[in-house]
Amino acid sequence: MTDDTPHRRLIVAGSGIAGLSAAIYAARSNNEPLVLEGTEPGGQLTLTTDVANYPGFTEGISGPELVQNMKEQATKFGAEVKHGVITRVARDESGLFHVELKNGDAYTADAFIAASGASARTLGVPGEDDLMGYGVSTCATCDGAFFRDEDMLVVGGGDAAMEEATFLTKFADTVYVAHRREEFRAEDYWIDRVQEKVDAGDIELLTNTELLEIHGSAEAGVDHVRLARNPTGHPSERLDDPETEQFDFEVGAVFLAIGHTPNTGYLAETGVELDDEGYIVTQGGRGGNQTATAVPGLFGAGDVVDFHYQQAATAGGMGVMAALDADDYLEDLERERGKRVASAESDD
Numbered sequence: 001m002t003d004d005t006p007h008r009r010l011i012v013a014g015s016g017i018a019g020l021s022a023a024i025y026a027a028r029s030n031n032e033p034l035v036l037e038g039t040e041p042g043g044q045l046t047l048t049t050d051v052a053n054y055p056g057f058t059e060g061i062s063g064p065e066l067v068q069n070m071k072e073q074a075t076k077f078g079a080e081v082k083h084g085v086i087t088r089v090a091r092d093e094s095g096l097f098h099v100e101l102k103n104g105d106a107y108t109a110d111a112f113i114a115a116s117g118a119s120a121r122t123l124g125v126p127g128e129d130d131l132m133g134y135g136v137s138t139c140a141t142c143d144g145a146f147f148r149d150e151d152m153l154v155v156g157g158g159d160a161a162m163e164e165a166t167f168l169t170k171f172a173d174t175v176y177v178a179h180r181r182e183e184f185r186a187e188d189y190w191i192d193r194v195q196e197k198v199d200a201g202d203i204e205l206l207t208n209t210e211l212l213e214i215h216g217s218a219e220a221g222v223d224h225v226r227l228a229r230n231p232t233g234h235p236s237e238r239l240d241d242p243e244t245e246q247f248d249f250e251v252g253a254v255f256l257a258i259g260h261t262p263n264t265g266y267l268a269e270t271g272v273e274l275d276d277e278g279y280i281v282t283q284g285g286r287g288g289n290q291t292a293t294a295v296p297g298l299f300g301a302g303d304v305v306d307f308h309y310q311q312a313a314t315a316g317g318m319g320v321m322a323a324l325d326a327d328d329y330l331e332d333l334e335r336e337r338g339k340r341v342a343s344a345e346s347d348d
């Protein structure tokens with residue numbers, strides 16, 4: 001990093017709902033934010049065609065359209081949105097953030113909002129990596145239509161798994177949902193919707209069942225999977241148990257809906273506190289500065305912080321809070337700098 005490294009008042013990591021909401025507010029506060037988009041411009045919401053619960057859209061709105069509107073709103077107010085994957089952020093003793101990108105570009109910044117979201121988790125079972133994109137997917141909305149009239153397997157037991165399974169009934173012959181326990185942890189709303197599909201014969205629930213292997217080829221896609229079932233659940237931990245049954249099961253596609261890992265690797269050198277799952281720890285609580293981390297000038301918003309709500313509207317709200325908190329920080333910083341300059345001048 002050189003002296004002519006471009007400097008910004010505020011850099012925002014991520015152009016999902018949190019990053020763009022932060023950018024709208026930060027731009028309107030004259031903090032001229034630079035938004036770096038990462039590998040998924042627009043974030044997770046670009047993977048869904050139907051956002052029915054974002055306030056203000058009575059007929060719903062597609063994810064890409066909502067994100068595009070926000071991007072236009074942010075740039076209209078003066079935000080700059082650029083492609084760029086951040087690989088490293090460090091804060092020096094003077095409080096300046098040094099931000100490095102994968103393409104070799106670098107910036108310095110006075111404040112930094114991490115709105116880098118979370119990425120879909122995978123299982124690490126044999127066949128998963130080789131067949132990812134060839135019948136194995138983490139996004140039913142994106143890939144479901146490719147497997148029309150085939151049997152499909154959804155892995156998971158939360159809201160995402162229920163939503164994906166319900167969605168996939170549009171295309172699938174039968175959707176099977178494999179969940180490692182007896183009870184699903186999805187909200188009642190989704191359990192009820194899935195139950196309707198079960199009653200209609202479109203979904204079959206495979207409880208106490210885990211995916212062990214995926215078989216197929218890049219040319220022909222997924223051919224079959226190997227599953228394990230144990231009446232007390234978590235069969236992969238009980239493969240030697242005589243009650244554990246292993247069997248092959250024919251499906252044409254596998255959708256993994258087993259949660260997310262927050263994208264925080266690039267923040268390692270800042271020393272920002274992460275919880276056991278890797279989510280950024282922010283101050284929270286009441287009053288101002290709820291999105292502040294213990295690293296001065298570093299704020300967190302959206303799914304990279306929020307392991308619980310993980311909704312577009314909540315991510316947006318946190319983005320707004322982060323922009324307002326960053327604005328307070330930047331104003332304090334400016335005041336401090338002004339005082340230092342004044343005292344240096346009076347010393348001369």
Ligand SMILES: Cc1cc2nc3c(=O)[nH]c(=O)nc-3n(C[C@H](O)[C@H](O)[C@H](O)COP(=O)(O)OP(=O)(O)OC[C@H]3O[C@@H](n4cnc5c(N)ncnc54)[C@H](O)[C@@H]3O)c2cc1C
Pocket residue numbers: 013014015016017018019036037038039040041042043044045047048050051052053054084085086087115116117118139141263266301302303304310311312313315
């Ligand atoms: C299929 C699907 C359907 C959904 N449907 C709904 C719905 O109907 N309603 C609802 O409320 N919620 C829905 N959600 C959840 C919602 O999409 C998320 O809660 C929301 O997108 C979180 O926003 P975010 O900005 O925090 O993170 P994300 O949307 O995950 O965005 C993260 C951003 O950070 C960027 N990034 C990551 N790492 C870096 C890096 N190193 N450098 C620079 N940038 C980086 C990414 O490229 C991306 O732009 C859905 C999610 C999925 C997957």
